[in-house]
Amino acid sequence: xxxxxxxxxxxxxxxxxxxxxxxxxxxxxxxxxxxxxxxxxxxxxxxxxxxxxxxxxxxxxxxxxxxxxxxxxxxxxxxxxxxxxxxxxxxxxxxxxxxxxxxxxxxxxxxxxxxxxxxxxxxxxxxx
Numbered sequence: 001x002x003x004x005x006x007x008x009x010x011x012x013x014x015x016x017x018x019x020x021x022x023x024x025x026x027x028x029x030x031x032x033x034x035x036x037x038x039x040x041x042x043x044x045x046x047x048x049x050x051x052x053x054x055x056x057x058x059x060x061x062x063x064x065x066x067x068x069x070x071x072x073x074x075x076x077x078x079x080x081x082x083x084x085x086x087x088x089x090x091x092x093x094x095x096x097x098x099x100x101x102x103x104x105x106x107x108x109x110x111x112x113x114x115x116x117x118x119x120x121x122x123x124x125x126x127x128x
Contacts, residue, residue: 017069
């Protein structure tokens with residue numbers, strides 16, 4: 001399984017999916033351990049209009065841990081076969097480890113102010 005995380009230059013989960021600098025893609029073993037990580041540069045465009053869902057899906061990504069993300073991007077990712085967990089924050093590796101331990105819940109909050117690109121307020125359940 002592979003898990004993607006939109007990140008900033010300091011390895012933190014980005015507050016807004018469409019503004020991230022990179023996508024960290026974690027390869028996960030059958031016993032839920034991180035095997036390795038590759039970093040994909042972001043085209044820095046609206047997540048619902050870029051081809052990042054296709055790129056991630058073609059690499060085998062099944063889950064995306066996101067900070068703020070709009071419904072359009074969620075729909076595009078879901079249509080590509082990628083589940084989205086919203087409301088994440090903190091270090092990307094730690095967020096993946098928490099997810100693998102079953103300690104991550106989707107916040108249920110999407111970005112509602114797409115034009116201003118501000119993340120929705122809500123719990124950052126990926127942080128500790």
